[in-house]
Amino acid sequence: MTEDKRMYGHADDLAQPNELKYVGHNVPLHDAVAKATGKIQYTGDMEFPGMLYVKILFSPLAHARIKKIDASAALALPGVVAVFTHANTPETLYNSQVWFAGQEARADERLFCDTVRFVGDRVAAVVATDKKTAAKAVSLIKVEYEVLPALFDPEEALTENAIEIHPGGSPFFEKEFGCGITSETFNKAELIVEDRVETPKIHHAAMETHVCIAIPDYSGKITIYTPCQILYSVRLVVAKVLRLPYNKVRILKTPMGGSFGGKQEVTIEPLAAFFAQATGKPVKIEYNRQESIISTRTRTRTIGYVRTAVDKNGKILAREVKAIVDTGAYTSNGSVVSMAMGKKIFRLYRIENQVFRVQAVHTNTPVAGAARGYGSPQIHAITEINLDHVANRLGLDPVEFRLRNLVHPYDQDLSGGPSLGNARIIDCVEEGAKLFRWQERRAQANGNGSGRFRRGVGMACATHSNGYFGAFQDFTTMTLRMLEDGSMILNSGIHELGCGTVTTMKQIIAEVIDINPDRIEAPEGDTETSPYDVGSQSSRVTHICGAGALKTAHKVKEIFQREAAKILGCEPEDVVMHAEIVWAKSKPEEKMTYGEMARAIQRKNRMEIIATETYQAADNPGSYGANFVEVEVDTLTGLVRVIDLLAVHDVGKAINPGFVKGQIYGGVQMGIGLALSEDLRIDPKNGKVKGDSFARYHLINAPDMPLVNVLLIEKGGDLGPFGAKSIGEIATCPTAPAVVNAVNQALGTNLTTLPLTPERILAALRE
């Protein structure tokens, strides 16, 4: 059901002009068989002798002071080992999203507070010998609350007499940055178009809910098994809360049952670690769906005010974007995501005069945090919906309007960020428009004004990062060795999130060493034995870790050739390595396997084939994408069907095209959900999450998924391995605004509050 179209640049555009043996091929996911046959052990499947189970009591109130907790009945229940509350747990404050030591971040979370700040905040926990007892005991805990006034609306948080959820109130973070002079330019503009765009709180909806296990040992060390995205982040927070040295906290990455940013921050691990420390027993915490929805992290609700000034030729003269970022009850990544949003707007269009202002606020709602795209889907929804509005007002085709303003390869970031690199968004839009038959379909959809079912065609563009270069330190260290049978082990701090990281690393190494990827083991990170890595975040893994794997593989190849040359009696450059066979160029009849050579090198040279290399990120090009969408709107019910979608992505080079497309299909599914149906729906009366189950929180399911066609633009040109750039997050960024723009074309509306629920669509049609 999908078209496989990939655009290749001229051979000299690619980092590697020769034919590639493993890179660019659809090597299967390393654990696909284990997953499909049920043999993989997820954290929820893991049991340890004497393990204890936890049930958390969550706050039913949005804002209240805890006056008294009576846990006597719970403690009296046989099988209950302990009950933890704010009274008997550390007062240490921490921030859940710090990922490097010394990172400044507002620390306002505790294991348990004496004040609850949202429905779903943690009040107490029962640790018991089995789940059933823990659940029963939780229902026996009596809590007396003093109800406090609560705040749910982020704009209300900015009003003068708004209540303070944390000392100092909101905004707790403010920033303004930009380039050029906007105010004067606005005065000269032919047309100024303003919009208010709002995006909702969203649940990540990974199949696996939040789960982890903590195990104490005789030496005071705590070992944690967790399907996380950043091992070293978990270590930081756990060590802080438990007051342990870093080498007494060991974090092991377990198979990931889905994250999308939902497991990027440290949520339940410090709880499990403390309970394990306190009881001396292994402790498992496993949330159910409702608990994962209300009490972990959500996508950040964002309200954007955009003003765009253009001249009569459709040149964008200036733009002002103001964002209000609702981080919920605790700070989490509120300031970091605010900055991440702002940076994107300087990297997609050539806008010489532009300013971004952001205010981050607290509300008594579930805590926001990392979510696929890290603010990028929100800021692109805000700006790309506005741009279609501008195009309409100008009477210009949205594609044509964008082509007049999009960035060109190797443009600079006018706000001072890193170079955009080989930015191929114009190729994406031009090639995509052609393949989608944009002109024809747009014109066709335009004329269907009066019937019940109306077709609309829309598109949107987006950009995203490739790591932290330019903002934070970004590097990775890897150790690669060849064993005595010629097989290899990569030791690194990688995290497989299900996207294919492990296999991608293997493909890169395999290409360099000329070895079957199956002969390489690339275990996931373990903070006790793996070198440091910044983590699976910021769309950095293929671009940075992949470059690290490439560098390390080249070093191992160099060592192998140097040592083999001594065995073969030739120069290192004359050592031929081909399909796990090695020989000297001058003596092709004397062939050895890699394993035979590794053994000979051990015996005669007293050497191991091993290299540890650190790769320091030195670029941060933009990944780019454009989505073209056709929708059909039922003007009686307000229901929207996305009928057809083309996703065009500038990925530099697809190391594994199947994985890349997998990311795009999933990204599109999440993007349509953001556009049309996904919303936690916080009750404005009491702060309860209405969408706290999949019966009431609707994802786009298979029957409502459109055909998704993918076109990849592969023109290399940056420092990623073989020219590769990121796809995991950018994949979801253009979708929501493209769908909204298509609906607005179909209906002649300017809908700007997401999701476009049937109610909102009918209300707009009534106007």
Next chain:
Amino acid sequence: MMPEFQVSCPQSLAELGAEVSRLEGEVLFLSGGTDLILELRSGQRRADWLIDISQVPELQYIKVESRLNGLLKIGSGVTFTQLSSNALVWENAQCLAQAGKQMGSTQIRNRATLGGNIASASPAGDSLPALVALEAEVTVEGPGGARTLAVAEMLADTENALKARELVTEIAVPFAEPRVERRSAFVKIGSRTQVSIARLSLAAVVELENGIIRKLRLAVGALGKAPLRLENLERDWNGQPVRPEMAAELAQRLTETVDKAIPGRQSQAYKRQAVQALAYDIFAELFPEQGLSQGGGGNDRR
């Protein structure tokens, strides 16, 4: 967390009856379990005993009886998959088959039963408007013996509702008189195409003689505790030929029905408008010869 209870698995109706009188404490019947298991897990309901009726063969049948003008009889243990793939149901109670096909997901339809849908009596229950429009009767057996009553009566009146240890055993749909052409249809609006609880639904049964409506029954679902009949309209159209303008009239009546049923409710603004779609959809289903289909449905119906 699943609470503790014991399970009894009778293999026949006789065994089932014996178990109902033997077991002590709170006894609930388990059939497909698609509602009950969730309620037990969440603590909304509790039980000392669950009687699993899914293995009772006498509750599993779809047959036609010739009594009166003919009757379609359906055992309460029939699943929605069976219901929506059975020729007798399509032939004699199309709206019920269509409701069955649109309920839940494939997995839910494989488990959930017609008896369970009636017993749960959810305002959004998909089979209920269809059964009400078909004037179906339901047989209930319990410690006090058996009783037979209209589905509409059972849903409308708490006095008639299922009592403790009472089980729905059979659903009977009466046929039209001979030589009368009967058509029926069911349409619904959820928040997505499939796997969606009805936000509004509509079932219609119309009997025609030489193109003249001689009997019409319309039932709207998800507007109240039980499906609402449009009795005024049913009377007004009696004896009239089918006209294309009727779709718009029905739409108007449905909006009025919403306004009357849920005045001031937050969902009123949406439902009073969206309900009109059901009028046009059901009209196109019932009278394809009128050529009133408004298209739509994405690529499926292209």
